[in-house]
Amino acid sequence: MSWVLAPGVLAQARRPFPDTDWVGRNLDLIGEKLLEHLQLTALSLLFGLAIATPLAVLAVRFRVLYTPLLAITGVLFTIPSLALFVLILVVLGTGLTITTAVIGLTIYSLLILFRNTVAGLDSVPADIREAADAMGYTRRQRLFRVEFPVALPVIVTGIRIATVTTIGLVTVTALIGQGGLGRLFLDGFRRRNTTELVIGFALSIILAVVADLALLAVQRGLTPWARSRRA
Amino acid sequence: MEVFSDLVRFLSEGERWQGNQGIPNLILEHLGYSLVATVIAGVLAVPLALWVGHTGRGDTLLVNVANVGRAIPTFGLILTAFVIFGLGVTPVYIALVALAIPPIVANTAVGVRQVDRDIREAAEGMGMTGWQVLSRVELPIALPLVMTGLRTSAVQVVATATLAAFVGLGGLGRPIINGLAQGVLTNDNARSQVIVGAVLVALLAVLTEVAFGALERVVVPAGLRPGHRAARAAPVGPAA
Numbered sequence: 001m002s003w004v005l006a007p008g009v010l011a012q013a014r015r016p017f018p019d020t021d022w023v024g025r026n027l028d029l030i031g032e033k034l035l036e037h038l039q040l041t042a043l044s045l046l047f048g049l050a051i052a053t054p055l056a057v058l059a060v061r062f063r064v065l066y067t068p069l070l071a072i073t074g075v076l077f078t079i080p081s082l083a084l085f086v087l088i089l090v091v092l093g094t095g096l097t098i099t100t101a102v103i104g105l106t107i108y109s110l111l112i113l114f115r116n117t118v119a120g121l122d123s124v125p126a127d128i129r130e131a132a133d134a135m136g137y138t139r140r141q142r143l144f145r146v147e148f149p150v151a152l153p154v155i156v157t158g159i160r161i162a163t164v165t166t167i168g169l170v171t172v173t174a175l176i177g178q179g180g181l182g183r184l185f186l187d188g189f190r191r192r193n194t195t196e197l198v199i200g201f202a203l204s205i206i207l208a209v210v211a212d213l214a215l216l217a218v219q220r221g222l223t224p225w226a227r228s229r230r231a
Numbered sequence: 232m233e234v235f236s237d238l239v240r241f242l243s244e245g246e247r248w249q250g251n252q253g254i255p256n257l258i259l260e261h262l263g264y265s266l267v268a269t270v271i272a273g274v275l276a277v278p279l280a281l282w283v284g285h286t287g288r289g290d291t292l293l294v295n296v297a298n299v300g301r302a303i304p305t306f307g308l309i310l311t312a313f314v315i316f317g318l319g320v321t322p323v324y325i326a327l328v329a330l331a332i333p334p335i336v337a338n339t340a341v342g343v344r345q346v347d348r349d350i351r352e353a354a355e356g357m358g359m360t361g362w363q364v365l366s367r368v369e370l371p372i373a374l375p376l377v378m379t380g381l382r383t384s385a386v387q388v389v390a391t392a393t394l395a396a397f398v399g400l401g402g403l404g405r406p407i408i409n410g411l412a413q414g415v416l417t418n419d420n421a422r423s424q425v426i427v428g429a430v431l432v433a434l435l436a437v438l439t440e441v442a443f444g445a446l447e448r449v450v451v452p453a454g455l456r457p458g459h460r461a462a463r464a465a466p467v468g469p470a471a
Contacts, residue, residue, distance in 0.1 A: 082407055083428070182306060
């Protein structure tokens, strides 16, 4: 695994661009990388949600927890992705595996998911909460039947930002042996195959935009009341 | 604790502290790239965003700039810039600046846009020209968000400059990329190298964030320091 520019690389002739033949011959590879990209993104977001949502609920109930949790997730978010990935790889000893990638990506999603879920729960009007209490809802019922549904638009906004961010970060994991579509632009770069590079780059942007729009549609579908109120 | 003792041995070697590949030089290089890219991006983006915010033009453009900025994989942009513009520092700077612009534009324009209409009308009522309204009223009120944009970009540039080591740039990404190439799992020296680079660049990113926080407290007028800045900031993308 030599990631560094070998002296010969630059001397190597650049392949023609766009090389449609290459695309035709490698549709399977492209599909595989796309799937891998989606898999890494989905796994990381699921873990991120599983960790950030309970933390957000706790932070809303016990306000003192909010600032320290925000600070911790904020510092983690600040660490450059390559540094975080290699530190996980070396210190946790997870190596060049999907585990390393998913742990790192999950860590990055935490700040966005946590901050937006807290903001969402905070946005629930006090009278709605009181009405639920007056109807005899337990705390748990109020949370799941009233607060989460009302907070949903803000929470989904957080999920959208986290998704787009994660799709971009997945490409960096190409340097630790994963990478999804990032692998295409890394390999394309190394082989001086501009077509491969551009395909990987463009598809990863398209994937981010499409995922964002799809989640927006889900958000609208789940919260019909928000739509009718706006109209 | 073998990792740790390897690390100590690695750091105690004299060559780590001097010359081109020495740690002090790598830190300085990294700081240099980041500073230059952030300053160029600021000089380009802040006036543009002030104008956009002041005139109220390009609303949808603004939202899209922020969103597209987030969707572009920084690593891919670095590699693409290299392929288009060739070897050298310039392509890397182009990529770094391009990545630093969206957060500055989005935050600054939102900052100007959200200035209370009453305040703006009061300023106009006092006979201020458009330029005066912008420079004496809107800009000071927008400063917290201008600073948020600059901070976000600076942290992102520090992170992305790490990736730029892959296309031959110096800085703290160098030991990480080299270490990975030498086989970080089998080679003790490579492992130490990677850890040193990663820890230093992580510290540098966090310090950048802290430094901008301090700078913000200095430049923002006392009456304008909001307690809920984070809630209003346009959500911006990740470190690379």
